Amino acid sequence: MAELALDKPRAPRRPAARRSNFELYSWLFMRLSGMALVVLVLGHLFIMNILDGGVHRINWGFVAGRWASPFWQFWDLSMLWLAQLHGGNGLRTVIDDYARKDSTRFWLKMLLYVSMVLILALGTFVIFTFDPQMDMRD
């Protein structure tokens, strides 16, 4: 029988229970990080785009000045990590929902996880090793 749009065969057998709280914690994380991100991102947008002069005053010196303070370093770091994990976890569920084959699902998730690790590592690296003196050179 040809495969129909309406009769995607359901999984015949239920996979054995994993007995882990992972889905519970990731669900909880989405709620908590979401709430934190509302404050962090809106605050970020407000400072960057609206407060005295908005985007026009942003230059090397401005960024250097901000990251000289541990407070803003922490702000940007939490924004980076929370947004990355929040978005990554969201995409994980989207892949779970829409990938039809197990192999597609596996490779899409690998791609997702690798890009998440790269972005997190690069971002964290920049925040911690940013050298404000670099602009003196040219």
Add this chain to the structure above:
Amino acid sequence: MSTSTTSDKPTSVWGSHESQPPVPDGAVSVTVKLLRFNPEVDSEPHWQSFEVPALPTDRVLNLLHYVKWYLDGTLTFRRSCAHGICGSDAMQINGINRLACKVLIKDLLAKKGKPTTITLAPIKGLPVNKDLLVDMEPFFEAFRAVKPYLITYGNEPTRERIQSAADRERFDDTTKCILCACCTSSCPVYWNDGSYFGPAAIVNAHRFIFDSRDEGAEERLDILNDAEGVWRCRTTFNCTDACPRGIEVTKAIQEVKRALLFKRV
């Protein structure tokens, strides 16, 4: 959607057939557009339309009976009680999951006497056996997986298991389920993910988890805590909209989530 070339034309019935019953006073002609599929001949489902006389007080099920009894006996659908109790005749009526025996024609008639077309298709996400008849086994498999029966340990009481009115109230809403699958087959997560339990199974787990006489809450919560359990739910409320029994399905799911979160029933 694909359309078959010959059968898409409405089959006119007005006075054309002797075995048809007389058209009652006040009847209007409506076009019933059915998604048909016969696994023995068709490779794909196709739409077929019938002209059927209907009273505004008729139900969609009456239209199906008319087609089956007087126009095309090969039409296949499930129904039993015809009164919204057995949960047999869930289908997509104008794209919305409903019981054919509970939807009145007057609520589907086009405004100002314009011609009315009513589309009927099988519920989504379950394999179609024929026409409107779907294989319910995956649905019942998920239902059985949540252990929808009383679990107790220790000695049986000599008489009945007593419960206060307030304790009974706790799960009253979810006792109303008739296992029609309107909710589960309206759930976008269920359409896409083969092994999500689906709202109906969670509703029926809820019915026992929050029953003070039952002692299996922990087992069931464990099952629903898994990757394919309640955390897959996106709170889109499709299921609550679809339920013909008016059960607050999404709320029940949220209560199970809360029980898991705070380890308290």
